[in-house]
Amino acid sequence: MATLKINDLHVSVITEDGDKEILKGVDLTVDSGQVHAIMGPNGSGKSTLAYSIAGHPKYKITSGTVTLDGEDLLSMSVDERARAGLFLAMQYPVEVPGVSVANFLRTAKTAIDGESPKLRTWVKDVNTAMEKVNLDAAFAQRSVNEGFSGGEKKRHEIVQLELLNPRFAILDETDSGLDIDALRIVSEGVNRFSAQGDRDAEGGPVGTKGVLLITHYTRILRYIKPDQVHVFVNGRIAEQGGPELADRLEAEGYDRYLSADKEAAAAQAASV
């Protein structure tokens, strides 16, 4: 079993006008075999959480810890974190002109595994992974994310998830900008990933993959069933619960949390 453990995480974003605190103490534990959804309004810090766990240079960790199976992720470089088993599917995958998808995938696979994949099975694996998300084989010859449609970019992220097969996947608004078919295809990819498992001593199923699913909308949760839902407001987890919490958000929206947060801030200001 693998565990991603986030403890009292404070993160600032580095801007030209100085650092600005975005995450104000996040505690979260995700065990493998589980899907956790993080939901929240725009600007609540959801993406900051994703990018700071992955090690984006724009974010500064001011305090707290993040460990993967007890290993300190924050002391690792971006690529070391990936090799330790972390994967971040990005909301806006970056174009890398002149680097083909095929070359990129092979280089990444080699880096993750520490050895080049066997040529014969690799080509087949790539083609299969692309077929599963309805991408044509010719796609492998295109430059990474260059000229891709929104849906193609997200499907390409899922191809990577499938081929690199990390221990933990963070999906940052993977549902944004997808039409209903693409949403289904992408969700199926995530479900295939998270369904992987082992058997325990008694022969019972044990999930080996963890998923942190960041989303603004509940739409994707019709396809990917979360074990837990966390509501993110103003850089903290404001509430957590089971899948039923998502249904409540669907009905009520985030307003309740936002006004409560404002009241709390006002009360705090008054007491100072």
Added chain:
Amino acid sequence: MSTLSVDTRPSSTGPASTGRNGAASAPNVAGAVETTTASHLHPKPSYDLADHAEPKGREEVWRFTPLKRLRRLFRAEATGAELTWNSQVPAPVTITKISTEQARALGGAAPADRVAALAVAHSGGAVHVDVPAGVELGEPVVLDLTGASVDEVVHAHVVFTVGANARATIAVKHNGSATYAAHTNVIVGDGAELNFVSIADWADDAVHAGQTSFSVGRDASVRTVTVSLGGDLVRLAETADYTGPGGSLEQFGLYFADAGQHLEHRLFVDHNQPRTTSNVDYRGALQGEGAHAVWIGDVLIRKVAEGIETYESNKNLLLTDGARADSVPNLEIETGEIAGAGHASTTGRFDDEQLFYLRSRGIDEAEARRLVVHGFFADIIRRIGVPMVEERLYEAVESELAQHVGTPGVTR
């Protein structure tokens, strides 16, 4: 049809950068006589040395060039020295020695600066490479030019003629040590298709300056690839014009400037015929203290040149501190009746987002940088269409990268 888009993003980066931001539009020169170069940026070309004063360094066309490092190239006497030519010439292509008068009679542009004018004056005659009309070459013409020493100035005048409706690939490679001044004319006949590759892969001490001029026939297609890797200083004026309507010109460039190296490419496309097209895309990477690249991309659209389309682009990637790129695109437009005209120039460091994306997939920093630079050049290399040259360039890029980028931490 009169859309005119001018995308002006010139840039110049580095210490005490003096890159003038371009996009000059000069409708006032419309009255100039059409048979001479109407551009205010380009003096009248001439074979007469008296028309080309010795540069002092402040002139518009010389101000980026470290004149001291040009050695004696705008003052030199004739030496009779030559580069060693190792030529692979498929039949029925011929290489002959001709007189300067014969060479001039073949046509093509006259020298636009003193170095090129001296190259002709002191060459003792020209080398003429002829691809006869109507032939389709299965093999490329490969000219391997090697210098033995920088001590004696080598002056050269080379004329390539590609006959009407011929199809050819010509690759000229420069190697070894030399102080080399060359005037090269490439005259492409009506309906011909030419792929012209020129590679400066000199030893570290070489100096190479001069001019290469393309004249594009009616409905001809010309693609040029200029690669500058080696040498202490390389300064090439690459000019192009058209001898009939409908000609198409693509010019690609790739350069890699290392510490102390000066690589200068000055392009001038003269749209002097209607319905002609030009597309220029030069890319360079720079690394090390004092690495300096200069790219000038001038385009003149004459009054007669209705329905033309042009785009110029220059991209520079600064791999380390201490390198400097000057990039100056200019458009002079005398008619609005064109299909399109634009240019773009960018100079920057590694894109943090690209590196983050690659590294988030487990790829270490050095490898991620290599991939980005590789991709940056692959965009150009894959369009060359000469497998042998493509392979050689990928190797060259890899070995250049090994110097800095391959060592993690150095380029932080």
